[in-house]
Amino acid sequence: MRPRPRPGRRLIAAALGLPLVACAAAPPPNRLEAVTPDGRLVGAVTVPRGSGWCLDWNHSVTGDPVADCYLNDGGRMVLSHAFQPDFAAGLGHFPGRGVFRPGRGDGYLIDAIDEPVPGNAYRLRVGAPAVDHRIITDDGQRLPLSARVAGQPVILRLVPAPSSQDLP
Numbered sequence: 001m002r003p004r005p006r007p008g009r010r011l012i013a014a015a016l017g018l019p020l021v022a023c024a025a026a027p028p029p030n031r032l033e034a035v036t037p038d039g040r041l042v043g044a045v046t047v048p049r050g051s052g053w054c055l056d057w058n059h060s061v062t063g064d065p066v067a068d069c070y071l072n073d074g075g076r077m078v079l080s081h082a083f084q085p086d087f088a089a090g091l092g093h094f095p096g097r098g099v100f101r102p103g104r105g106d107g108y109l110i111d112a113i114d115e116p117v118p119g120n121a122y123r124l125r126v127g128a129p130a131v132d133h134r135i136i137t138d139d140g141q142r143l144p145l146s147a148r149v150a151g152q153p154v155i156l157r158l159v160p161a162p163s164s165q166d167l168p
């Protein structure tokens with residue numbers, strides 16, 4: 001026996017004598033793009049508002065895992081938190097910028113950074129294959145930067161997703 005279909009909003013509104021109110025659709029997800037300085041698209045992942053991604057890599061000196069994590073805050077790129085294995089070259093906590101906490105394993109977490117990224121974009125020189133720069137979204141999408149453009153500069157930028165009107 002098949003289950004009975006559930007009545008739709010129109011039928012319920014009509015039965016109750018209520019006006020049908022259209023629900024606002026959720027805004028389309030933004031795209032996190034990696035582009036070369038001349039504008040060539042290296043890759044992109046979708047990032048819905050309220051969700052995020054991490055730029056993960058292996059420290060070039062120690063080889064330990066490092067992560068800078070971002071949030072799509074209403075269409076703004078915001079540095080949320082970072083995981084660092086130690087105070088190796090170029091790493092560390094700066095007073096007044098986030099909350100220093102013990103992290104997973106032997107590392108530490110800098111939490112509650114909540115720092116908007118100016119212009120929703122920043123430049124990154126992608127590391128060698130051993131560094132393995134990669135983007136991993138909250139929903140598991142992966143963008144392997146070192147595998148695609150090791151040693152090259154890219155711009156990581158959060159942009160509105162193309163609308164259906166923009167598609168050919």
